[in-house]
Amino acid sequence: MGASPGRFVRWFDELRAADRPLVGGKCASLGELTAAGLAVPPGFAVTVEAFAAVGAAVGLTGPALPDHPPEVAAALLTAAELPAGLADEVVAAYAELCRLTGRAALDLPVAVRSSAVAEDGAAASFAGQQETWLWTVGPDEVLARLRDCWASLFTPQAVAYRARLPRERVADATRIAVGVQAMVTAEVAGVAFTVSPRTGDRSVVVVNASWGLGQAVVAGEVTPDEFWLSKADLAVTARRIATKARQCRPAPDGRGVVMVDVPAGRQDAPSLDDAQLRAVAELAMAAERHYGGAPQDVEWALGRGPDGASRLYLLQSRPETTWRERLAQVRQSRPANPAASYLALVHAAGARRPASPSADG
C-alpha cells in the first residue's frame, strides 16, 4: 500500500505482531489480520516515534512524564507545533488512503484511535490509551484528533494510574501510537467472542449485534442481540433478540457520529440473519486461528466499506486471557455429579475394550 516506510507512519499491511513497541498493540494486530487476508479496512499507524518527537519539542520527555500538571501537559500537546516532516507524513498518508479508496477529494471518513504499547489491556484503558474518534474527515481534523489521542495520556486518571504503577511498567505506559483507519458505514455491527464469557468454554462463539455503528455496542449504550453458536458445526444454540431502540450513525454533516432512534419496525427485528451470523462467527474464528487458537474478542461491522461495497469487516481483534480461570471456576462451582463415580466405572469398563474397527460405525 504505502510506498516507503517513513519515520512516523507505517501502513497496516507492513505491520506484524513484532511491531508492537513501535505502533502499539491495536495497530500491530490490525497488521497481522490484514496479512492473514481478513477483511480489515485499510489504514496506517502513527508510530510512538511521532509522540516522542512531539514530546521532545514541548519538553515532555523522560519515562515518568509527571513533571507538569495533567492539564498543562494536555494543553501543551494540543497546541504543539508539529516537528517538520511529521505533519507532512501524516497528511500524505491520509491523502494516499483517500486515493486508495477511490476518493477524489481529501474527505475520507476515518477512525482515529490510540494504540497502546502496554501488554496489559486494563492498564492501557486506565492510562487513557483507548481513545477513539469516529468519522473524522479531512487532514486538519485528522491532525487535531491525533493530538487529542496524545493528550489523552495526561488525563487526571491516566496520571494517577501511572503514579501507582511499578517502575518497570511505567515506560510502556508513557508511549503511545495512533491508528488511522478508513470507516465502514455499518448497517449492523458488534463484537464476537470465540470463547464463552460465561464459562470459558472454548467450543462456542458468542456474537453481540445491533443496528448501526459498533460504537453503541462497544460502549454498552444499547442492549444488543445476542447469539450463541457452536464452533463445531456453527449451529445456533441460543438467540436473544433485544429491543434495540437507539443506534449510532454518521452525523448528517458527515463529521462525527450521532445517536438516533431505530425505526419502530426494526427495533425488535433480529439484526443478523443466520447466514450473516455464521459469517461473523467464521470471521472471529479465522482471527482466532490466525493467533494459534488463542481465544479472541473481535469487533466487526457489516456495511459499506471505503470502496463503496457492502461486506463484513473485521475492525479489531484482542486476545481473551481469562477463560482458563473461568472454566476452572465453573467446574468448581458445579455440584458434584451424583453419578460421577458410576460413570467413572462405566468409562473404566469401556476403556478396557479391545480396539475394534466397528468403533467408526
Place this chain on the structure above:
Amino acid sequence: MTTTDDRTAAEAPGPDAPGPATAARGFPDPYTIPTPPGAEGWREMYPYYNLFLDSRREKDSRRTWFRDSMHFPEPMPPFDIVTSDSAFMSTGVMNTRVFALPPALGLDVRVLNGYLYMSAIGVEDPDEVARRAQEFAVRVGHYYQNWPTLYQAWERKVRDQIAGLAAIAFPELGELEPVERVLAGRGVTSANDLLVAYQDVLASLDAAWNLHSELLNMGYAAYLNFLMLCRHHFPEITDQAVAKMVSGVEVLLFRPDDELKQLARLALDVGDAVTEPILAGGSPQRLRADLATTAAGREWLSAFDAASEPWFHFSHGNGFYHHHRSWSDDPTFALGMIAEYIGRLRAGEDLSRPLEAVAAERDTVVERYRSLLTTDEDRNAFDEALGLSRVVFPYVENHNFFIEHWYMTVFWNKMRELGELFVRFGFFEKADDLFFLRRAEVFDAVVDLQMAWCSGGEPLGPDHWPPVVARRREIHAALASSAPPPALGPAPDRIVEPMTIMLWGVTEAQVATWLAAQEAGEGGDGGPRVLTGFAGSPGVAEGPARVVLRPGELDSLRDGEILVASITSPSWTPVFARIAGAVSDIGGIMCHAAIVSREYGLPAVVGTGTATATIRTGDIVRVDGDTGTVTIVARADDPAAVS
C-alpha cells in the same frame, strides 16, 4: 356417594387444600387427584400392585412420581398393562440384579386415572454402592469388551423369540378332540393346550422385554459417560452436538421409510401398470386385487411383501398399546406414502438421505471438539468415551425396531387370535374386547372356557364380560379426555438415576419448568403462551399446529403444519417430510422426535411436558429448536390467527 376407590371432583380436596405432602413446593398429592367425570370405577381395571392403595398413603405420598408419558401417553387399557409390567420389570432387573448399577435400582410403577407414573429407587448406603460397584465393573466390563459378539447373539435371540411367539397356536376347540391325537395316545388335551398357549404368550413377552433391556441401559450409560466428559471440557455444549458425534449414520429406524422409497422407485421402473393403481388410491384390498391381474403388478406385490417382512411390522404408535397397529396390519398409510414418493420422484426430487454428507459432518464435528482439548490425557479419554459410545449406540438406536415394533406387532396379533376364540364362544363381540380384561381376568376366562369346553356345558363368560367390557370402554374414553399432571408428590432435591435423565428427559431443570407451568396454570390466565423444553433439533419454524394424540389422527396432518404430540413414534418418520417442525410433551435428546427431526433438518422442541394440553390444533406456534422454546403466536379462535 361414590365408592372409596373413587374420588369425585366434588369430594376431593381441591389443589389448595393442604395434603400430607404439599408443605414444600411440589406436585399434587396422588391421593388428592379426583376421578374424572364418567370414569368412576377405573381402579377395577388395574391390578392392585399398580394402584395407590389407601393403606400405603403414608409411604406413597412421600415419594415423587413422574408420569411416563413417553412410553404411555394414553390411559392404559386393562390388558395393555402387561407391557408396562414387562418393560419396568426388565429395566429394573437389569439395573438391580444383573448389572448391579451402583447408584440406582429400578422404578416403582403406579397407575392413576389410567395414566402411568414411576418413581426411581435409589441406593443410599455407601457400603452397598461400593459393593455393587465391584460387581458392576465385572459384569458391565464383560459386556463392553465383548459387545459386537453379544450384540450379534442378541439379534439371534430376539429373532428366535419372535419366531417362537408366532408359532404359538391356540387350539381349535372343536366338537371333538382330533382323532389322530386320540389314536396317538396323547392324553393331554386341547383344553390344556389353551392354558399353555396363553401362558407361553405371556412368558414370551416377559422374555422379549428382558432382551429389550439386556443391552439398553449399558448403551445409555456409555452415552451418558461421553456426555458428561464433553460437558466437563465444554460446559456449554448442547445435547445435539453430543448426539451428532455419537449417532450412527445407518439407523434401522429409517429402514422402513427407505423401503417405501425403494418401492416407489420400483413402481416407476415397472411402469404405469403399477403406478396408476397406486396413485388412484382406494383400499389396500382393491389395490392388491388390481395389481394381481398383471405380471408387472405381481412382481411389485412380491417386492412389497418381501419388504413387509419384517420392515412393515412398524407400529403407527410406539408399540406399547394393542390399538397401535402396524403398517403390516393396515397398509393404507404405507401405500399412501409410496404414492407420495412416486409423485416426488416424478417431480425430479432425490429422496435418498445424504449419508456421506451426514458421516462427513459427524467427523468434522468430532475433530473440531477434539482439537480444542489440550492434553494427550484429555484426548485419550475423549477417544475412549466416544469409541465406546459408538460401539454401543447402534443398539440404542436399533433395539426399538426389533422389540417395540416387530415383536410387539406379532404379540398383539397373537393375543387377537385368543380374542377371536373367545368371540367364537360368545365371550366378546369383537376380538379387541379382550384387551379390556386384566391379564389375570383373561386367565379366569381361559379357565372358564376350558371348563365349559371340557364339560360340554355353557361358559359363564358370555353372561359376565360384555357389560363389563362396555363399561370399561366408557371409562377408558373418560380417562382419555382428562389431563394428568406431569408429576405427583414432593419435588425432588436431586435426580440421580441416569435412565430417568437420559431417556425420559426428566432433569432438575425440567422439574422446575413443570412446577413453573403448574403455578402459571393455577394463575388462571388460560395457560402459558411460551413453553420450554429441550432443544431437540436446531432451527426455527412457525406455522399452524396439529395436535396428534393418537396415531389414527395422523391422517389429518397437512403439509407445513407443526406436529404437536405427546410423543412421536418411529413409524411416523415419513410425516416428518411434510411438517415444518415438531413439539412433544416428553422426551430427552435421544427421543425419536429429536433423532428424526435432526435427520430431516426440522426444528424440534421435546419434553415440554404440557404442549398437547396447552396448544390446540390451528394455533399458530413458533418452534425454536435452538433455544428449546415453543411460543403460541396466535390462538386458533383469535381472529388475528386467520390473517
